[in-house]
Amino acid sequence: MPVETTFAIVDAFTTEHPFSGNPAGVVVLDAYPDDAWMQGVANELHQAETAFLVPAQDPASFRLRWFTPVAEVALCGHATLASAHWLWESGTVPDGSTITFTTASGPLSAVRDGDQVVLDFPSVPAEPVPPSADLHADLRTALDGAVPVWTGITSNDDPGERNVLAVLETEAAVRGLAPDLQAVTRLPAGGLIVTAKTRTGGVVSRYFAPAYGIPEDPVTGSAHCTIGPYWQDQLGTTLLAEQASPRGGALRVDTGTAGRVHLSGTARTAVTGLIH
CATH class of the missing domain: 3.10.310.10 (Diaminopimelate Epimerase; Chain A, domain 1)
Known part of the structure; x- marks a missing residue:
C-alpha cells in the first residue's frame, strides 16, 4: 500500500458561499491497493464519498472508484465532479482536456464550460x-x-x-x-x-x-x-x-440526450494534505 499519498477535499456543486456544496475526498494513486486500505482512508477522511483514481492508458483517462465511510458505491456525482476539478487544478490533466472515467456504472466523462464542470452520467429513472x-x-x-x-x-x-x-x-x-x-x-x-x-x-x-x-x-x-x-x-x-x-x-x-443526464456545477478545493 502507499506509504505517503496526497489527498484533497473538494467542495462540489457549490453555491456562491464558501464551504457550501458537498465535500468529497480525492486520492490519485499509481495503482489500486487493497480495498481495506481505501475503505480505511474513506473512513478516516469521513466525507460522504472519497474518490480513488488510477491512470488508464490515455493521459486524460482514469479508473474511478467511490467509497463512503462504510462501503463502496457504484455511482457518485459530487465526488466525480470533485475529481475532475482536482485533476485540472493540480495539473495532473491539462486544463481544458476532456476527462474520461471507467467506473462500475460504465464510462463517464467531464468537461469544462466556463466555471462549470459538466458530467455525462447515465439516466437512472x-x-x-x-x-x-x-x-x-x-x-x-x-x-x-x-x-x-x-x-x-x-x-x-x-x-x-x-x-x-x-x-x-x-x-x-x-x-x-x-x-x-x-x-x-x-x-x-x-x-x-x-x-x-x-x-x-x-x-x-x-x-x-x-x-x-x-x-x-x-x-x-x-x-x-x-x-x-x-x-x-x-x-x-x-x-x-x-x-x-x-x-x-x-x-x-x-x-x-437519450439515456444520459448531464450534471453541471462548480467546485472549490477546500483542503489538501498527506495520508501517512
Missing part, C-alpha cells in the same frame, strides 16, 4: 411503486407523516444501490422535512430521494442514506440522474436544481 401497505407505512414514517404525491424506485439488483423517490406537494414540505432515519433504513433501497417543484420553476430535493453512513447528503449528483428524468415531462429537459441540505448546493440538470 424511477418506476412507480405498486401499492404496498408495508412500504407506504414505512415511507410515511420515514417522511415524518408526509404523504407523497408520487412514489417510485430505481431498478437495480442490489438493494443498496436502489433509491426510493418520493415527490412531495410543496417545496416547503421538502425543506422542513425531519425524516425518521431508522424508518429510512427499513425501505427496500439504500437511499431516499425527496423532491418537489419550486415556485420559480426549478426543483428542490434532499437525500438520505443512513445505511451507507450518510444521514443526509449535502448535494447528491447521482440522485439527479433520477430527479431529472422524473421532472422532464412537466418542467422540460433543462432544470435548475437546489439541494436544500444545511450546507446547500446547486446544479443544472440536462436530460436532452
Whole structure:
C-alpha cells in the first residue's frame, strides 16, 4: 500500500458561499491497493464519498472508484465532479482536456464550460411503486407523516444501490422535512430521494442514506440522474436544481440526450494534505 499519498477535499456543486456544496475526498494513486486500505482512508477522511483514481492508458483517462465511510458505491456525482476539478487544478490533466472515467456504472466523462464542470452520467429513472401497505407505512414514517404525491424506485439488483423517490406537494414540505432515519433504513433501497417543484420553476430535493453512513447528503449528483428524468415531462429537459441540505448546493440538470443526464456545477478545493 502507499506509504505517503496526497489527498484533497473538494467542495462540489457549490453555491456562491464558501464551504457550501458537498465535500468529497480525492486520492490519485499509481495503482489500486487493497480495498481495506481505501475503505480505511474513506473512513478516516469521513466525507460522504472519497474518490480513488488510477491512470488508464490515455493521459486524460482514469479508473474511478467511490467509497463512503462504510462501503463502496457504484455511482457518485459530487465526488466525480470533485475529481475532475482536482485533476485540472493540480495539473495532473491539462486544463481544458476532456476527462474520461471507467467506473462500475460504465464510462463517464467531464468537461469544462466556463466555471462549470459538466458530467455525462447515465439516466437512472424511477418506476412507480405498486401499492404496498408495508412500504407506504414505512415511507410515511420515514417522511415524518408526509404523504407523497408520487412514489417510485430505481431498478437495480442490489438493494443498496436502489433509491426510493418520493415527490412531495410543496417545496416547503421538502425543506422542513425531519425524516425518521431508522424508518429510512427499513425501505427496500439504500437511499431516499425527496423532491418537489419550486415556485420559480426549478426543483428542490434532499437525500438520505443512513445505511451507507450518510444521514443526509449535502448535494447528491447521482440522485439527479433520477430527479431529472422524473421532472422532464412537466418542467422540460433543462432544470435548475437546489439541494436544500444545511450546507446547500446547486446544479443544472440536462436530460436532452437519450439515456444520459448531464450534471453541471462548480467546485472549490477546500483542503489538501498527506495520508501517512
